[in-house]
Structure formats: structure tokens, C-alpha cells
Amino acid sequence: AQSVSQHNHHVILSEAASLELGCNYSYGGTVNLFWYVQYPGQHLQLLLKYFSGDPLVKGIKGFEAEFIKSKFSFNLRKPSVQWSDTAEYFCAVNGPYTGTASKLTFGTGTRLQVTL
Amino acid sequence: DSGVTQTPKHLITATGQRVTLRCSPRSGDLSVYWYQQSLDQGLQFLIQYYNGEERAKGNILERFSAQQFPDLHSELNLSSLELGDSALYFCASSASGTGNIQYFGAGTRLSVL
Numbered sequence: 762a763q764s765v766s767q768h769n770h771h772v773i774l775s776e777a778a779s780l781e782l783g784c785n786y787s788y789g790g791t792v793n794l795f796w797y798v799q800y801p802g803q804h805l806q807l808l809l810k811y812f813s814g815d816p817l818v819k820g821i822k823g824f825e826a827e828f829i830k831s832k833f834s835f836n837l838r839k840p841s842v843q844w845s846d847t848a849e850y851f852c853a854v855n856g857p858y859t860g861t862a863s864k865l866t867f868g869t870g871t872r873l874q875v876t877l
Numbered sequence: 878d879s880g881v882t883q884t885p886k887h888l889i890t891a892t893g894q895r896v897t898l899r900c901s902p903r904s905g906d907l908s909v910y911w912y913q914q915s916l917d918q919g920l921q922f923l924i925q926y927y928n929g930e931e932r933a934k935g936n937i938l939e940r941f942s943a944q945q946f947p948d949l950h951s952e953l954n955l956s957s958l959e960l961g962d963s964a965l966y967f968c969a970s971s972a973s974g975t976g977n978i979q980y981f982g983a984g985t986r987l988s989v990l
Contacts, residue, residue, distance in 0.1 A: 795978070804879065804967065805981040851920060855979075863971070864910065864933050865979055867920040 763788045765854050767868035774842050775876050782837040782871050784852030793855040794835040795865070796826055800848045808850070811835065822846070847875045880904065881982035883968050889988045895956040898985045902949055902970030908932070909951040910971070910979060911943055915964035926951055927973070958989045 764787045774780060786792065796808040809820025816828040826837045835852060852868040880903035890896055902909050911923040913936075922935035926945035937943075940958075945951040955962060965984045971977035 804983045807978060810978060864922040864925055864935060869919045
């Protein structure tokens with residue numbers, strides 16, 4: 762079964778610091794990769810996605826992620842975080858596929874706290 | 878706003894009871910997914926429906942069941958509720974099944990007392 766690991770459970774950064782959150786997945790076949798963000802009390806929102814092509818993908822709010830197939834990784838980065846980035850971040854993998862069957866396997870999430 | 882609507886937002890009930898959670902997908906989306914988010918288990922996939930038919934099953938208990946209706950809305954039925962069923966239940970929808978982006982609703986927070 763597919764599994765997703767997020768090694769940082771709780772990260773505290775000062776505003777303007779750089780961010781990198783790790784994500785590793787287990788399945789070696791074709792997968793789609795996602796980062797979702799959950800602001801306090803809100804639903805999951807898509808930050809960015811990787812389906813194919815350029816392994817460096819850019820998302821909303823200045824976030825980007827790099828897909829490294831050989832390392833089964835899809836790390837999330839942001840050069841300079843803001844207080845409003847305080848949220849929980851989830852890495853998710855979609856795959857393997859069977860016809861129209863599909864599910865997202867989520868990591869355990871990383872709680873990011875940005876201090877002023 | 879993702880376009881996925883879940884009702885109710887909050888549900889408080891007692892052990893042993895049965896509840897129904899409702900989800901309306903984004904217009905045109907054929908797939909509906911249910912997820913459970915709890916502190917100890919994280920975000921867990923429960924079940925997927927595609928155009929009225931069950932397509933994938935995850936860690937869904939036998940006490941739980943779901944269906945998708947002809948108008949594509951879905952309901953998740955939870956019965957014989959236990960304290961441990963207290964969680965946030967999310968519905969998501971996507972255009973088809975394979976490989977599409979899933980858009981999430983705001984969730985239903987279930988508290989079993």
C-alpha cells in the first residue's frame with residue numbers, strides 16, 4: 762500500500778525565514794503528487810500539484826515543490842514565509858490507479874507556526 | 878470556496894446513535910470521496926464513489942456506509958456510534974476518478990458524547 766511520510770511534525774519559523782518541508786512516498790510507479798494546506802478551522806486547499814513534466818512546480822502564495830523521482834520525494838519550499846502562512850500542510854499522493862478508482866494517501870501533516 | 882458543500886457543519890450525538898452526513902460535489906464532478914480526520918489517525922481515506930457506483934474503499938468500518946445518488950450528491954451513514962468516531966469528516970470531489978485534483982468541502986465535525 763502507498764504510504765507518505767512527512768518528517769517534520771511541527772515547525773516554528775520567524776517571518777521572512779525560508780521554509781522547506783519534507784515529503785517522501787513509497788510507491789515507485791506513476792503517481793500524482795499534491796500539497797494541501799489547512800488554515801485553522803478551514804478546509805483543505807490545494808497549494809500545488811505535480812502530474813508530469815518539469816519537476817519544479819510552482820503553486821499559489823509563493824510556494825513551490827520539487828519532485829525528485831530517484832528519492833521518492835516531493836519537498837515543499839517557500840523562500841520567505843509570512844505570518845499568514847501559519848497552517849497545517851499535508852503532502853498527498855494519488856496512485857496507483859485502477860480505472861476510475863482513485864484515492865489520496867496523506868502524510869500526517871506538518872504544523873507550521875510563523876512568529877512575528 | 879471549493880464548490881463542495883457539506884452539511885451539517887457540526888453534529889453532536891450520543892454513543893449508539895446513527896447519523897447521516899451529506900455532501901454535494903462541485904457542479905459536473907462525477908467522483909465523490911470521503912475522508913476522516915482525527916488527531917490520532919490523521920487524514921484517512923474512507924470510500925470513493927464514481928457516478929453512483931463504489932470505486933475504491935479504504936479504512937471504512939462496517940458500521941459506516943455511503944452512497945451516491947443519481948444527482949451525484951453523496952451521503953455517509955455512521956451507525957452504532959462510538960466515542961472514537963468523533964472526528965472531522967471531509968468530502969471531496971473530482972471531475973472523474975483517476976489523477977484528477979480533489980476539491981474538499983469544509984467538513985462536518987462529529988462529536989460523539
